[in-house]
Amino acid sequence: MTDSEGTQDGAEGDRTASDREEGGSGAGRQQLRLAVLRERGPGEDRVALVPEAVGRLAPLGIEVLVERGAGAGALLTDDAFATAGARLVARDEALAQSDGLLVIGPPPDDVLAALRPGQIVVGLLQPLVRPDLARRLAERGLTSLSLDLLPRRLSRAQAMDALSSQANVAGYKAALVAADTFGRYFPMLVTAAGTSKPAQVLVLGAGVAGLQAMGTARRLGAVVTGYDVRPETRAEIESVGARFLELRSVGPAGGEGGYARALTAEEQAAQQEELQAQLPRFDIVITTAQVPGRRPPVLVTAGALAQLGAGSVVVDLAASELGGNVEGSVAATTVLTDAGVRVVGAGNLPALVPAAASTAYASNLVALLRTCVEDGRFALDPEDEVHAGLLVTRDGDVVHAAVRSALDATAVDPTATSNAPSAATEASR
Numbered sequence: 289m290t291d292s293e294g295t296q297d298g299a300e301g302d303r304t305a306s307d308r309e310e311g312g313s314g315a316g317r318q319q320l321r322l323a324v325l326r327e328r329g330p331g332e333d334r335v336a337l338v339p340e341a342v343g344r345l346a347p348l349g350i351e352v353l354v355e356r357g358a359g360a361g362a363l364l365t366d367d368a369f370a371t372a373g374a375r376l377v378a379r380d381e382a383l384a385q386s387d388g389l390l391v392i393g394p395p396p397d398d399v400l401a402a403l404r405p406g407q408i409v410v411g412l413l414q415p416l417v418r419p420d421l422a423r424r425l426a427e428r429g430l431t432s433l434s435l436d437l438l439p440r441r442l443s444r445a446q447a448m449d450a451l452s453s454q455a456n457v458a459g460y461k462a463a464l465v466a467a468d469t470f471g472r473y474f475p476m477l478v479t480a481a482g483t484s485k486p487a488q489v490l491v492l493g494a495g496v497a498g499l500q501a502m503g504t505a506r507r508l509g510a511v512v513t514g515y516d517v518r519p520e521t522r523a524e525i526e527s528v529g530a531r532f533l534e535l536r537s538v539g540p541a542g543g544e545g546g547y548a549r550a551l552t553a554e555e556q557a558a559q560q561e562e563l564q565a566q567l568p569r570f571d572i573v574i575t576t577a578q579v580p581g582r583r584p585p586v587l588v589t590a591g592a593l594a595q596l597g598a599g600s601v602v603v604d605l606a607a608s609e610l611g612g613n614v615e616g617s618v619a620a621t622t623v624l625t626d627a628g629v630r631v632v633g634a635g636n637l638p639a640l641v642p643a644a645a646s647t648a649y650a651s652n653l654v655a656l657l658r659t660c661v662e663d664g665r666f667a668l669d670p671e672d673e674v675h676a677g678l679l680v681t682r683d684g685d686v687v688h689a690a691v692r693s694a695l696d697a698t699a700v701d702p703t704a705t706s707n708a709p710s711a712a713t714e715a716s717r
């Protein structure tokens with residue numbers, strides 16, 4: 289069974305049969321029209337496709353409609369998109385004439401309202417965090433795929449792994465933000481005016497973002513130390529030129545699928561205490577710890593912050609409305625503590641490297657579309673683990689089991705501090 293008939297018939301909307309043939313010339317070749325809009329989220333300078341990716345979609349029978357100015361935040365010009373074969377259109381034309389949208393973040397209300405039943409939406413839709421959005425996508429009759437639901441451990445899914453590609457950018461930028469905020473040098477410098485010691489950098493959490501932050505800080509000349517609760521990260525930390533920080537109070541805490549498990553309250557308290565004793569010897573602390581589907585664990589308490597030397601910098605990559613790894617950090621805000629420590633709540637770091645982040649994201653989309661579009665037809669295979677894993681809504685229903693569970697549990701406050709896993713979290717692992 290495929291989605292091609294239902295989706296494209298339903299998406300007909302303003303389009304005529306001849307529109308769907310290449311160039312409307314009657315050449316007979318089926319075309320799937322996918323639109324890219326300018327992202328409207330605060331500070332969001334990324335765009336879902338870059339010109340180079342437009343060219344890679346043409347052989348699949350995909351025509352790309354791009355809202356004029358969609359790439360401006362990443363300094364990707366309309367001319368560059370047109371040269372690559374995209375058709376530049378107004379926003380309402382992109383919505384009316386396309387079979388679907390390629391997006392970065394969840395589409396805003398006005399876009400949702402303008403879409404027609406059967407149109408496709410592909411992006412980082414965060415349906416487990418925002419199950420209400422999944423419900424609305426279903427109510428609008430949209431077929432939606434969310435890249436943050438990708439079964440990441442499948443080797444063939446790696447090229448589509450937008451969480452990893454964006455975490456990589458975030459880790460890189462976190463090291464640069466730390467260096468930029470720090471009032472001293474990262475490398476050791478020997479000059480006629482004296483010798484500066486290299487900065488001591490500690491990165492907590494050694495997933496994709498953490499390892500990239502370590503490698504980047506190392507390349508800037510800092511002395512870097514890394515820590516994670518998963519013991520297998522020791523070799524990864526050392527491979528990027530960092531030292532592994534050993535904490536005695538917390539045993540191995542690897543969980544399912546290569547992720548960390550949540551620590552018990554006792555383990556967390558012991559970890560915080562031991563870290564507090566270690567932190568004062570570092571100039572820079574970058575925190576990247578996450579446990580899927582839960583609030584980020586607090587690693588740096590207010591007490592630990594107070595122990596850091598004046599001029600130290602803490603970058604909390606996990607800072608969001610759900611909390612962060614650093615007590616008191618605020619997303620997208622830099623706080624100067626009474627002790628003279630700058631605490632940077634990272635916010636949307638990939639958007640601060642918009643061209644690189646968009647290029648990587650567009651590659652992830654191309655890799656996915658290659659598996660589900662052929663000769664201008666969109667065809668999902670429910671037997672395909674990747675397709676089944678990504679599909680959130682179809683034919684008016686929320687079809688993803690974990691998202692459905694999250695919807696059923698909407699009475700549960702996602703900001704609750706409980707360590708008990710939600711049904712949604714368990715089902716998505």
Ligand SMILES: NC(=O)c1ccc[n+]([C@@H]2O[C@H](COP(=O)([O-])OP(=O)(O)OC[C@H]3O[C@@H](n4cnc5c(N)ncnc54)[C@H](O)[C@@H]3O)[C@@H](O)[C@H]2O)c1
Nearest residue numbers: 440441493494495496497516517518546548576577578585
């Ligand atoms: N294709 C693949 O095989 C594939 C794809 C993506 C990620 N991965 C792997 O999956 C793992 C998770 O990657 P991620 O970047 O998505 O991780 P993530 O964003 O979920 O978490 C970041 C890191 O925080 C660590 N962490 C959690 N709680 C902690 C605590 N209390 N103290 C210290 N550290 C803590 C985790 O162990 C993890 O390394 C990594 O090993 C990554 O390499 C594999």
